[in-house]
Amino acid sequence: MPMKTNKVKSLTFIMLSLLLIIFVISCSSVYNVQVQIAQPANDEFSDDIQSLLLVNRAVDGRFMEYNEDSLQKVFYLNRFNLDTILYDSMSADTCLQALGALLYESGRYDIVIPEERFLPHKNSFYFSDEMDWDEVTRLCTDFNTDVVLSLDYFNTHVITEYKKETLFDNIGERYFKAYYASMAIAYNALFRVYDPLKEQVIKRSFIKDTLIWEDADLSNRALFSRFTSVKQALVETGISVALDYSGQIAPKWHTQSRRYFNTGGEKMLQAHNLALKNDWQGAMKIWKEVAGNPPSKSIKSKAEFNIALGYELEGDINEAIRWGLKSYSTQYRDITYNYLNTLKKRKKEIESRKQVVKRYE
DSSP, rough: OHHHHHHHHHHHHHHHHHHHHHHHHHHHEEEEEEEEEEOOTTTTTOOOOEEEEEOOOOTTTBBBOOOOOHHHHHHHHTTTTEEEOBBBHHHHHHHHHHHHHHHHHHOEEEEOSSOOOOOOEEEETTTEEOOOHHHHHHHHHHOOOOOEEEEEEEEEEEEEEEEEEEEEETTTTTTEEEEEEHHHEEEEEEEEEETTTTTEEEEEEEEEEEEEEEEEOOOOOHHHHSSOOOHHHHHHHHHHHHHHHHHHHHEEEEEEEEEEEOSSSSSHHHHHHHHHTTTTTHHHHHHHHHHHHSSHHHHOOOOHHHHHHHHHHHHHHHHHHHHHHHHHSSSSSSHHHHHHHHHHHHHHHHHHHHHHHHHHO
């Protein structure tokens, strides 16, 4: 009788071991990959607008190319206590250049910034008049772009403060002087987007905010040796405006985890190696070959699942869902069911944002 019990225990151990091996093999057939998924911006352009011509119509006779040392000297002569509006051409140009780089790096837009980007214009009160439509059409034709994105107003209000205080050190039982400096730049910018086909300003965006720098030290010389210069602060303000506006119209990229099948024969392995090199189009081509002539129902389902991921990475959610449903229909897997839910959630988010865009067009 005891012999039979030991035999049963041994068989149980063997079966559990086999199940564990099968589980490990099954898990290892799914490869985890970190991918960049685009989250559309709240005020992103419609899909038919891809290429943008960036121009500057804010800079006029009020603007100057301030020399950094000379400008700093003006503030020092006023004991760094000054409240003034500055029109710095470098700050405005930095804004446009930084915006172009941010929009291009988002992967959503093609950007053209012409060498002659400062366009002559007339002002009504504080803002530039809207562009003439013949000029908009000519520019878009010459540079082969869909629209003109123009910086039509740019203003920086600079407030600096410097003061010294006498403080008492309770431990050392002595008085000492401390120096404090601050600088605030309130900025305002207006962007207009001109569509030559509609002959309409399809977007107007007014950007405003305030940047603040502040520091303190026991030595005023040490304080100002590291304190941001006014000129540098103006340049950083231009970058800040670009960041603000690009955040409204360009998608944000988020790292998310995705899985795909990397086993199932030599071709599946070849596709996996291409995916590791970020050649998703090459991998998809092989997966489609496998799905069209599969050695088994299971591998066909795996290839279809991988194709769905490839389409998601290309930004085609509808095709991703279609191939995900194919995989689900060929062979049920929990991983496919969960991935389809993820895709449907993303599609809902994209469609919701498209409705917002249409509402304001």
